[in-house]
Amino acid sequence: MDSTSLFTAALGLQDPWKVAEIRFEPDQGEIHFDLACDAKRLGCPACAAADQSIHDRSQRTWQHLHFFQFKAFLHAPLPRVKCKQCGKVTQVEVPWARPGSGFTLLMDALVLTLAKKLPVSAIAQMFGVSDNRIWRAINVHVASARQATTYTEVTALGVDEKYVGRRLGYLSIFHDPLARRVIGTAEGRKADTFETFKADFVSHQGQPDAIEFITMDMSKSFQAGARKQFPEAEICFDAFHISQLVHDAVDEVRRAEVKQEASLKGSRWGLLKSPKDWSRDQITDMHWLQRSGLKTARAWRMKQRYKELHLMCRAGADPEPLYRSWISWAKRSRLEPFKRLGKTLKSHLPGILAAYRLGASNAVAENINSQIQAAIVRARGFKSLRNLTNIIFLTAGKLSNLPANPFQNPVPG
Numbered sequence: 384m385d386s387t388s389l390f391t392a393a394l395g396l397q398d399p400w401k402v403a404e405i406r407f408e409p410d411q412g413e414i415h416f417d418l419a420c421d422a423k424r425l426g427c428p429a430c431a432a433a434d435q436s437i438h439d440r441s442q443r444t445w446q447h448l449h450f451f452q453f454k455a456f457l458h459a460p461l462p463r464v465k466c467k468q469c470g471k472v473t474q475v476e477v478p479w480a481r482p483g484s485g486f487t488l489l490m491d492a493l494v495l496t497l498a499k500k501l502p503v504s505a506i507a508q509m510f511g512v513s514d515n516r517i518w519r520a521i522n523v524h525v526a527s528a529r530q531a532t533t534y535t536e537v538t539a540l541g542v543d544e545k546y547v548g549r550r551l552g553y554l555s556i557f558h559d560p561l562a563r564r565v566i567g568t569a570e571g572r573k574a575d576t577f578e579t580f581k582a583d584f585v586s587h588q589g590q591p592d593a594i595e596f597i598t599m600d601m602s603k604s605f606q607a608g609a610r611k612q613f614p615e616a617e618i619c620f621d622a623f624h625i626s627q628l629v630h631d632a633v634d635e636v637r638r639a640e641v642k643q644e645a646s647l648k649g650s651r652w653g654l655l656k657s658p659k660d661w662s663r664d665q666i667t668d669m670h671w672l673q674r675s676g677l678k679t680a681r682a683w684r685m686k687q688r689y690k691e692l693h694l695m696c697r698a699g700a701d702p703e704p705l706y707r708s709w710i711s712w713a714k715r716s717r718l719e720p721f722k723r724l725g726k727t728l729k730s731h732l733p734g735i736l737a738a739y740r741l742g743a744s745n746a747v748a749e750n751i752n753s754q755i756q757a758a759i760v761r762a763r764g765f766k767s768l769r770n771l772t773n774i775i776f777l778t779a780g781k782l783s784n785l786p787a788n789p790f791q792n793p794v795p796g
Contacts, residue, residue, distance in 0.1 A: 427466035438465035492786035534589035577608030623748035
C-alpha cells in the first residue's frame with residue numbers, strides 16, 4: 384500500500400474521496416493532505432436527484448488533528464452540482480467537516496473535550512489559532528446539542544446567581560438537582576429571570592406543572608419569580624446557601640474585630656475551613672483563638688455547631704427543634720451579624736425544613752456550583768454572554784449529542 388492509500392485509510396476517507404498528494408513541510412512544522420474527488424457526476428445536495436453534472440469546484444482548507452508534533456491540514460476542491468431536476472447549483476457537503484467550518488469534525492471533537500478542562504485561550508495557543516475560532520466550534524456544537532435536548536423528565540429545579548463581571552453583571556443559572564446538570568441560564572438576578580428560563584424550559588418540552596420543588600437562596604426576587612412562574616412548586620432553602628450565610632456572618636465578626644485585635648490577621652481561611660483541612664500554622668492559630676475569649680471565637684463555635692446540626696438533620700434527626708435552638712442561640716449571641724442571621728432563618732424556616740423533607744441535597748448544589756465556577760474561570764475573556772453560557776452547558780449540562788472524544792475507546796457493541 385502506497386503512502387496516499389495509507390493516509391486515505393487513516394483519515395477515514397471513502398469513495399469518491401481520496402488522498403492525492405502529501406506535502407510535508409518540517410521547517411513550518413506542518414503536513415498537508417491534498418484530497419481529490421474522482422467523481423464526474425454526483426447526487427444533488429438540494430433535492431437528492433442522482434447523477435447530476437458537476438458545475439465547478441472551489442478550493443477549501445480544514446485544520447485536522449496533529450500528526451505527532453506537526454499541524455495537519457486537509458485541502459480539497461469542493462464540487463458544486465448543477466441540478467437539472469431542481470435547477471439549483473449547490474455545493475457538496477464533505478463527510479469530514481461540518482458546513483462552513485475550518486476544522487475537521489475530529490478537530491472539533493478534540494476542541495470540545497479540551498474545553499471541559501482547559502481555558503479557551505490555552506486551546507487556541509495549542510493549535511495556533513485565534514480564540515474566536517475555538518469559540519465558534521464550541522458555540523455551534525453546544526447550540527446543536529442543546530436543541531436536541533429535552534427536559535420532559537425534570538421535576539425539580541435549583542437556581543443560583545453568579546457575578547460574571549462589571550460589563551455583564553449577574554447570570555442566573557438553573558439546574559436539575561436530581562439529574563445534577565445545568566438546564567438553563569438567564570441574564571440578571573431579578574424575578575423576571577424565571578420568566579426567561581421558563582420560556583426556554585418549555586421550548587425543550589419541560590413541564591412547568593411537573594416541578595415539585597425549587598431550591599434557592601433567600602433572594603426575595605427569586606422567591607417572587609418562582610411563585611409566579613411555577614406556582615405549584617414548593618420553595619426550599621438548602622443548606623449550601625445557609626452555610627454561605629453562616630460563613631459570611633463569621634467573616635463579618637472577624638473583620639470588625641481585627642481592627643482592635645491584630646492577631647486575627649490572616650485567620651480568615653482557618654475560620655472557614657473544616658478543622659481536618661487546617662495547616663499546621665492554622666492548627667496553632669485556631670487553638671489560640673479558642674482560648675482567647677474573642678467574639679470571633681464565639682462566631683466560629685456557632686458556625687461549627689451549625690455544621691453539626693446539619694449533619695444530624697441529614698442523618699435523620701428532626702430538623703425543626705435543632706434549627707429553633709440554633710436560631711435562639713444566634714439571636715441571643717450579642718453578635719450583630721448572627722442576630723440578623725437568626726431573624727432571617729426564623730422567617731424562612733418553613734423553606735429550610737422543606738429542603739430536608741424533600742431531600743434537596745446541599746452536596747448537589749455545591750458540586751454544580753464548583754463546576755460552574757471552574758467554567759467561568761476557563762472562559763476568562765469570553766467577550767459575550769453566549770460564549771460563557773455555552774461553556775457552562777458544555778461543562779455542567781451533561782449534553783449527550785456532542786462529537787465524541789477522538790481518543791476515547793469506543794464502547795463495544
